[in-house]
Amino acid sequence: MIELKNVTRRFGETVAVDNINLTIETGEVCVLVGSSGCGKSTTLRMINRLLSHSDGDILVDGQDITTMNPQKLRLNMGYVIQGTGLFPHWTVARNIAMVPRLLKWPKERIDARVDELMTLLGLDPAIHADKFPQQLSGGQAQRVGVARALAADPNILLMDEPFGAVDAITRENLQLEMLRIQQQVRKTTVFVTHDIDEALRLATRIAVMDQGRIIQHDTPENILRRPASDFVENLVGKQDRGLKLMSLRPVRDLMTAHATPRPPEAGAEGLKEEDNVRLALSVMLWRDLPQLAVINARGEETGFITRDSIIGAGA
Amino acid sequence: MATPGHVSGQALPNRVIPALGLLALALVWLMELGTIQPNRIVPGTGHGLLSAVGWLGAGLVTGALAGAIVLSFLSLRRRYWLLLGVVGLSLALMPLLLDVFALRHLPENAPYARSSIGAGFWCLLFLLSLMLIEILGRLRAGRSLQLMLLVVIATSWLLLLGAEGLESLSLVREFNARPDQFEQALRTHLALAFGAVAISAVVAFLLALKMIRSPGWQRPILGAVSFLQTIPSLAVFGLLIAPLSALSSAFPALQSLGIRGIGWAPAVLALIAYSLLPMVRNTYVAINGVPEHLVDAGRGMGMTERQLFLQVRLPLALPVIIEGVRITTIQAIGLTAVAALIGAGGFGGFIFQGLGEAAMDLVLLGALPTIGLALLADALLTMLAASLRPTPATT
Amino acid sequence: MRVWLPPFLLILLLCGLSLAMPMLEPVFHWMQPDKQSVIYDRDSFLFLLQNHLMLVGISAAVGTVAAVAGGIIATRRSGRDFLPLISQVASIGQTFPPVAVLALAVPVLGFGEAPILVALILYGLLPILRNTLAGIEGINPAVREAGLGMGMSPLQVLVRVELPLAGRVILAGIRTSVTINIATAAIGSTVGARTLGDPVIAGLVNGNTAYVLQGAILIGLLALTADSLFEALERTWERKVSPTATVA
Secondary structure: OEEEEEEEEEEOOEEEEEEEEEEEOOOOEEEEEOOOOOOHHHHHHHHOOOOOOOEEEEEEOOEEHHHOOHHHHHHOEEEEEOOOOOOOOOOHHHHHOHHHHHOOOOHHHHHHHHHHHHHHOOOOHHHHOOOOHHHOOHHHHHHHHHHHHHOOOOOEEEEEOOOOOOOHHHHHHHHHHHHHHHHHHOOEEEEEEOOHHHHHHHOOEEEEEEOOEEEEEEOHHHHHHOOOOHHHHHHHOOOOHHHHHHHHOEHHHHOEEEEEEEOOOOOOOEEEOOOEHHHHHHHHHHHOOOEEEEEOOOOOEEEEEEHHHHHHHOO | OOOOOOOOOOOOOOOHHHHHHHHHHHHHHHOOOEEEEOOOOOOOEEEOHHHHHHHHHHHHHHHHHHHHHHHHHOOOOOHHHHHHHHHHHHHHHOHHHHHHHHHHHOOOOOOOOEEEEOHHHHHHHHHHHHHHHHHHHHOOOOHHHHHHHHHHHHHHHHHHHHOHHHHHEHHHHHHHHOHHHHHHHHHHHHHHHHHHHHHHHHHHHHHHHHHHHOHHHHHHHHHHHHHHHHOOHHHHHHHHHHHHHHHHHHOHHHHHOOOOOOOHHHHHHHHHHHHHHHHHHHHHHHHHOOOHHHHHHHHHOOOOHHHHHHHHHHHHHHHHHHHHHHHHHHHHHHHHHHHHHHOOOOHHHHHHHHHHHOOHHHHHHHHHHHHHHHHHHHHHHHHHHHHHOOOOOOO | OHHHHHHHHHHHHHHHHHHHHHHHHHHHHHHOOOOOOOOOOOOOHHHHHHHHHHHHHHHHHHHHHHHHHHHHHHHOOOOHHHHHHHHHHHHHHOOOOHHHHHHHHHHHHOOOHHHHHHHHHHHHHHHHHHHHHHHHHOEOHHHHHHHHHOOOOHHHHHHHHHHHHHHHHHHHHHHHHHHHHHHHHHHHHHHOOOOOHHHHHHHHHHOOHHHHHHHHHHHHHHHHHHHHHHHHHHHHHHHHOOOOOOEO
8 A cells, every 4th residue: 555645746946746645555556647747757756766755754555665775665666667668788588587686586586487477468488588678569668668567576566657658559458458467466556647548447546636736536437427627527528428438337237148158159249248338339330230249258148238228328 | 761772772783883993993004003122212113003913913903803893783683792702802812913013023133122012002902992891881791701801801911921922022021120129019009008098998987977976077077188189199298298307307216117208108198188088978978878767767676876887877888988998099099109209119110210211111010000900999899899789770 | 259259369379479489488498408499490480380270271171172072972862872881981091090191191192291281181081071971861851851842952952951950060070170180280290291290399309398398389279279269160150050950
């Protein structure tokens, strides 16, 4: 758990972060969102003491971070930054092994861990371990960045616009990847972005920041349904909120389940249970179908979802 | 920025080789290939290509050049490899021309008679080297191929020059007259140049660190070292004489150490002063130029400042620092030659003695090894920098 | 125009000292009481300064014209074939020590002013050529394309876009070239050119420290003057021609 209590950061005369209070529960993904210069990165960098805070207290698992050795503190926090920050003079494997080596793990353990992480992130160790960062695509490099942050199994993950420098398609893949990994590892994550869609997709809770203050701290659904101010309302987009809410809701919620799962009809295309409702509606509109089958992870058809049920449920 | 001649095409006609080839043909026929001198000082009689090496030799030279020109127009796939063969072989066998020349023209029973190299030979050597550079560039030759070629050509030259026929070559005569002095000059030259570079590397590293720790020092330090660099070498050597000789006459103990107004002491001091600018600038730029986000990433993941410096900043800066060492070393090798004017020894001694005696071959005996040393240092340090850059070029 | 003050003062000092050196005789006498002649008098210092300047000036002018022209040709479409070779030669050539180049010019051209001039021109060409190539190649291609795309002729793009943008880098190359050539011309005394190196060489040969000092001081001053002139020129260029030159 990370707690920020009345935290302020001043740069000379200007106040970058203005008396904020924020609690990030263990295992949740807290996304700090706002336009550039709103203080979100500053807030993140105060948590691992890359910046010191001018006033207030920051506690990690109840302990005041100013009483801790900054290196020790950081070794227990994965850190991913925009443009990866991979060291160009080290191979992929050496980059991932960075923190375990700093912690002086035995070599076999490091090697095993590097393999494990590369596999977790969908990189083949045999192909990529000995490459240099420049030889990777943007998406691959960013995966290595995440693997490096996870290497020593830290309790906390700090991510500063990690997917800001990759193209839209790669970004979406990385976001899905991150959701998958987060389900497995459950790290307490602080994630900074200026992209509200990314925030809505990844966050357990979102903290909207503006001019150094936290305007609203709530779940994605509540941010959409009950924006605290005009600022938040504009940020989430006044008019397509309906669709955004749909994209937060899994198909599972609105489907009509069969009594028992059955094998899917041959050739029929179905949705996955965890696909979102917005996608379901889009597929039905495009293919002009009143309903679609829903398939579970084992490939069995577990039910169906209808156009009417989606429209009827509303936003 | 792909240019057509570069990417798609090994098969496109090349205009550079024919241009160089035609120039070489013209110069080698118009200028003197060599001269025969009755003794060391008396000016000799020059011989053009035909007179020097006869129809067969002239035919071979012309044939090789014409062949290269024709080859570069043909659209063969292995064209550049063929060209490499022709030009490389020509370069390797060039001393044979001198050999034949000496055999044909050197009078018998004239122990002081000597043959010397003429402008035509130098032009041919120069233009063939340019062709070789061009061909290697088009082949995108790797370091190993370049090195191998260099070794083959150098070995061939050494073997041919060491062979019987070329004893009469004035350059060889000058060398044979003073092998010990030559060795001594080589040793002094290397000691002065590398000693100065080593000392200045340490000083420059400390200065660069100082500039990084306290940015207020940046302007005064850079100002001082670039001031030193601006003053011409001859002036620095001259200006050091008075204070150093005053110092050594005030403290006779210094004299016994060899510290006097002239000699190695002012030479080393001046060389260090000159070496500081490229060293300090490159070291500073290199260490300071390590992208801040990388340092930040390292720090954010828990590296201590010491680890950051040793594991991130220094390795990333090293190629640029070595580049500074390379510039400095080349410069120091050249300036050491000037230092001979104040009695520091080295190859400059031959140059200035030769100029004083109007003995051009002695000048060459000093100038050619100086150039050779500079080129060698350049090649070695370039390779070192390349090998320290572990990241292959971005694809 | 405060940037022009230091070069102006240095020029005054240089000329003044060249004229007034004989007046400093008592000072040099005090330094070297045992020598009869303490002021170099084979030529006047002003003459040596003139000659030194002339050598450097001619070589800089010829070198600049040749190198910039060569750099422009090699970066045009028609001359692109020659670009790799020319840039290689420009960088390899700079590893040749200037003294050695000077020494090599003598066997071919003989003693006197001619070999020096040729050596200075050839050697001085290289840094200018290298910087011209770097300056022009360093221009963002988008800028060039924008010029062409908006209807400029290639000549207009060269004169109005490329040269102004690369000018600062070319100027830096000329500065390097002149700095090196002032030093090389001084050493040129050893091959028979009459420059400010003469008193130094004469002093070294005769063991007359006063001569050495006089030559060395004037050479040093000349170099500083030239350097501060270029400094002022670069500052002015920065302010007037391309305040925010976007050369990579």
